Amino acid sequence: MRLTNHPIYPTKPRVEPSPDTPPQTPSRKLSRDQAKAARVEAARVALPLGPNQDVDQGEEPGKPGNDESVERVTTRRFPAPWSVRELEQAFRIEDANGQAVAYTYFRRDENEARQANVLTYDEARRIAANVVKLPELLRKEGE
Numbered sequence: 001m002r003l004t005n006h007p008i009y010p011t012k013p014r015v016e017p018s019p020d021t022p023p024q025t026p027s028r029k030l031s032r033d034q035a036k037a038a039r040v041e042a043a044r045v046a047l048p049l050g051p052n053q054d055v056d057q058g059e060e061p062g063k064p065g066n067d068e069s070v071e072r073v074t075t076r077r078f079p080a081p082w083s084v085r086e087l088e089q090a091f092r093i094e095d096a097n098g099q100a101v102a103y104t105y106f107r108r109d110e111n112e113a114r115q116a117n118v119l120t121y122d123e124a125r126r127i128a129a130n131v132v133k134l135p136e137l138l139r140k141e142g143e
Contacts, residue, residue, distance in 0.1 A: 078095040078099065078101055078135070079095055079096040079097060080095070080096060080135035080136065080139070081096055081132075081135065081136075082094065082095055082096070082101060082131070082132045082134070082135055083132065084128045084129065084132055089105060089106060089107065089108075090103045090104060090105045090106065090124070091103065091104045091106070091124055091125060091127075091128035093128055093131050093132055101131070102128075102131055104119060104124040104125075104127045104128045104131070105118060105119065105124065106118065106119045106120060106121045106123065106124035106125075107119075107120065107121070108120075108121050
């Protein structure tokens with residue numbers, strides 16, 4: 001059965017290109033392997049791997065080097081003191097500049113928290129309080 005001019009299933013009118021529009025090249029269908037190879041190549045070009053040329057050796061965060069360079073990078077990124085701000089369903093841990101460092105999400109109702117497998121209010125509060133202490137603990141450890 002052909003569904004032309006049917007009130008529920010109308011056919012799309014065919015639009016003829018105007019003489020002013022350039023002809024479109026037909027899109028070629030790629031196999032899965034070809035599509036995957038194209039994505040990998042695009043990611044490789046967009047995200048070059050290798051050492052960071054703008055930073056001297058040993059100054060890259062997380063790389064072995066002298067302790068001063070690592071401390072300089074970490075203190076610049078999230079300056080102490082950190083603080084906790086309570087939101088509707090989370091605690092937001094912020095650095096001295098107000099930048100969010102972490103969130104701990106919770107549910108106020110303990111039964112609801114257990115059912116959803118998330119933290120209770122008290123558990124999230126204790127975790128946030130301990131996360132706020134990290135800069136102080138790291139400074140003491142470095143002394």
